[in-house]
Amino acid sequence: MKTKFKISSRLNRIFLSLAVFILIISTMDAQTDDFTCATTDSADPDPMGVYSGGVDFTSLNPCDPIVLNIYFWGINRPNGQNDFPNRANDVLRGVANLNILYNEFGIYFKYRGFEEIDSPTLPNDSNGYYVLEGVIDYFNMVTWATNEGFRKPDAFNVYLFGWAGFGGGIAPNLSGSTHCGVNSGGISKVTLVHEIAHNLTVKHTRSSTEHATRDINDPNFNADTAGDAVVDTAANSGFRDNSCACYPFVDLTTCSYIGFEEDNVGEFYQIFPIDVNNAMGDAYPCSQIHLTTGQGIRAREALIADVQGNFDPTLTTIASLYEPYAGEYFVSGPEPNPYNPPLFQPGFNYRFLECECNCPEPSPYEDVSFSYTNNSLLTISKNNTSFSSITHPNHTAIQIDLDLCEPYGQNTRRCYDNWNKAADSGTVTKFEDNVLIIM
Numbered sequence: 001m002k003t004k005f006k007i008s009s010r011l012n013r014i015f016l017s018l019a020v021f022i023l024i025i026s027t028m029d030a031q032t033d034d035f036t037c038a039t040t041d042s043a044d045p046d047p048m049g050v051y052s053g054g055v056d057f058t059s060l061n062p063c064d065p066i067v068l069n070i071y072f073w074g075i076n077r078p079n080g081q082n083d084f085p086n087r088a089n090d091v092l093r094g095v096a097n098l099n100i101l102y103n104e105f106g107i108y109f110k111y112r113g114f115e116e117i118d119s120p121t122l123p124n125d126s127n128g129y130y131v132l133e134g135v136i137d138y139f140n141m142v143t144w145a146t147n148e149g150f151r152k153p154d155a156f157n158v159y160l161f162g163w164a165g166f167g168g169g170i171a172p173n174l175s176g177s178t179h180c181g182v183n184s185g186g187i188s189k190v191t192l193v194h195e196i197a198h199n200l201t202v203k204h205t206r207s208s209t210e211h212a213t214r215d216i217n218d219p220n221f222n223a224d225t226a227g228d229a230v231v232d233t234a235a236n237s238g239f240r241d242n243s244c245a246c247y248p249f250v251d252l253t254t255c256s257y258i259g260f261e262e263d264n265v266g267e268f269y270q271i272f273p274i275d276v277n278n279a280m281g282d283a284y285p286c287s288q289i290h291l292t293t294g295q296g297i298r299a300r301e302a303l304i305a306d307v308q309g310n311f312d313p314t315l316t317t318i319a320s321l322y323e324p325y326a327g328e329y330f331v332s333g334p335e336p337n338p339y340n341p342p343l344f345q346p347g348f349n350y351r352f353l354e355c356e357c358n359c360p361e362p363s364p365y366e367d368v369s370f371s372y373t374n375n376s377l378l379t380i381s382k383n384n385t386s387f388s389s390i391t392h393p394n395h396t397a398i399q400i401d402l403d404l405c406e407p408y409g410q411n412t413r414r415c416y417d418n419w420n421k422a423a424d425s426g427t428v429t430k431f432e433d434n435v436l437i438i439m
């Protein structure tokens with residue numbers, strides 16, 4: 001009896017510790033990784049003549065690129081403490097995700113940088129600094145950041161807060177905003193591409209008024225104007241039940257819709273896993289980095305129309321994608337020690353092709369007079385996560401896998417053919433693992 005008691009008491013203690021451990025883990029998850037979005041969709045009708053409602057990929061003309069500057073701000077505690085040691089690396093992953101997703105719609109993001117900034121002390125706030133308890137805290141934070149100069153007027157500004165009571169992300173619901181907030185634990189996940197989609201006027205797919213029918217001849221057809229006004233996203237009244245923060249009609253293991261719900265004219269919703277997975281759906285545990293063609297067309301049409309005039313200052317050129325975001329080129333003289341080679345943003349397929357010209361500094365983007373071969377000395381996939389390897393080897397030009405129309409033309413640019421190093425030191429160059437090493 002005594003022994004039994006001992007065992008059960010010990011078991012109890014084990015169970016209790018386990019429960020506390022699970023609670024801690026799940027609380028940590030809730031703070032860092034849970035993705036729910038606090039953006040409210042604008043109920044205003046779309047402006048006339050901006051959106052075609054089209055879903056035809058060939059209408060996109062994605063070879064006519066729109067390139068947007070993007071800048072990131074990581075919010076620290078007031079004493080400078082950063083609770084997210086991988087944040088700078090995660091930002092690069094986020095930039096890659098944005099490009100991998102949006103490039104197919106002819107939208108490109110030029111990474112302009114990442115800065116850590118300290119939250120002010122907020123004596124009247126329950127945490128004393130910028131943990132975002134409510135939506136208003138986000139807007140107060142942006143006002144503070146803008147006043148402090150932590151806002152680039154010529155870029156999309158992404159504020160990476162630590163935690164928020166409302167979940168993982170938020171963007172203004174205006175048509176054409178250029179800032180958003182993303183929790184630091186979600187920057188490399190779907191949260192960033194979701195909030196940027198809001199900036200580009202893409203709404204959540206949930207709607208209480210959109211009808212199930214996709215038949216344009218059906219009198220109940222309203223998919224082109226109701227809800228997200230995108231025809232190739234299935235109508236749904238929302239997957240998330242906010243009262244229980246649960247998903248009563250979604251099998252979260254398969255991300256399949258298992259409900260028999262009707263729209264407000266009594267027709268069953270037609271919802272497939274790809275609709276549950278959509279980046280703008282609210283089955284958040286299932287959300288993937290995926291948008292439909294219709295959503296991409298809407299984003300691109302918003303950029304082209306630029307109704308509020310907010311997008312225009314954020315535009316940059318294709319040439320900027322051929323510029324490093326960090327590091328510098330070796331030109332002549334003693335090699336700096338340590339040497340910070342030029343680094344290029346991830347998210348593109350690069351080939352660094354053998355080239356020849358009299359160009360100890362890389363030739364300007366506009367100058368295509370150099371000669372080059374199809375021999376790649378360094379090949380980088382858009383999915384590459386070894387970010388320090390994306391550099392520009394000597395004696396190569398940069399080829400980015402862009403489908404460019406005239407007048408952009410050639411996508412191999414900027415020959416870097418520098419013989420100074422070899423001449424200065426008498427050393428040789430060699431190849432190692434397909435990477436040109438300057439000895």
Ligand SMILES: [Zn+2]
Binds near residue numbers: 038194204
């Ligand atoms: Zn959202």
